[in-house]
Amino acid sequence: MSPLDQAIADRLKRTPDGLVPAIAQQHDTGEVLMLGWMDDEALARTLSTGRATYWSRSRQEYWSKGDTSGHVQHVREVRLDCDGDTLLVKVDQVGVACHTGERTCFDADLLQGTDG
Amino acid sequence: MSPLDQAIADRLKRTPDGLVPAIAQQHDTGEVLMLGWMDDEALARTLSTGRATYWSRSRQEYWSKGDTSGHVQHVREVRLDCDGDTLLVKVDQVGVACHTGERTCFDADLLQGTDG
Numbered sequence A, B: 001m002s003p004l005d006q007a008i009a010d011r012l013k014r015t016p017d018g019l020v021p022a023i024a025q026q027h028d029t030g031e032v033l034m035l036g037w038m039d040d041e042a043l044a045r046t047l048s049t050g051r052a053t054y055w056s057r058s059r060q061e062y063w064s065k066g067d068t069s070g071h072v073q074h075v076r077e078v079r080l081d082c083d084g085d086t087l088l089v090k091v092d093q094v095g096v097a098c099h100t101g102e103r104t105c106f107d108a109d110l111l112q113g114t115d116g
Helices: A040-049 B040-049
Strands: A020-026 A032-038 A053-056 A061-064 A073-080 A087-093 A109-113 B020-026 B032-038 B053-056 B061-064 B073-080 B087-093 B109-113
Touching: A020 A040, A020 B032, A032 A040, A032 A053, A032 A087, A032 B020, A040 A053, A040 A061, A040 A073, B020 B040, B032 B040, B032 B053, B032 B087, B040 B053, B040 B061, B040 B073
Parallel strands: A020 A087, B020 B087
Antiparallel strands: A020 A032, A053 A061, A073 A087, A073 B109, A109 B073, B020 B032, B053 B061, B073 B087
């Protein structure tokens, strides 16, 4: 696996454990699907393979979304925010994004407001 | 200021410094505007005032979006993800979300892919 492009690596501002939050958004509908975490290696894999790949903080391992579920995220676009500390990954989500079976990880728990 | 509802506080999974990432999304267009951080107090203020309020990690203080710029975020909906560790805040953004003058904090820096 090729390392992360140095020009990109130089712009990233990481948490103390070397991670950057990555927002996965469905490219056409605009749905926010989930938030994952990437280190330099996960971002390099995401850019080079075209499949969204994250670092699991709970399992302490890389996971390419869909490896076990088949619910792959095909990457259409990757953006870095103005502070260099958040990624926006526009994807084409196969099936559902959430391990609970919901389309997005935000579908189930409305704290305030109304749908629509 | 009333404290955060205990039922909500019990569901939050926070970083070691007590924070949860909060994705701000324009409620009608679906644009992802920015990512901020909330602790319990910032979330309580967001819910009770109807204005998105964050904790600034760099300045170590609360900021209600738009206090200085006028670019207020009126809260339409707040959601918690399946793991309880990320918030999705659907807002009506007045003016621009980014301090650089761009509409969103992700407009300027495309790492891979094409607009559209």
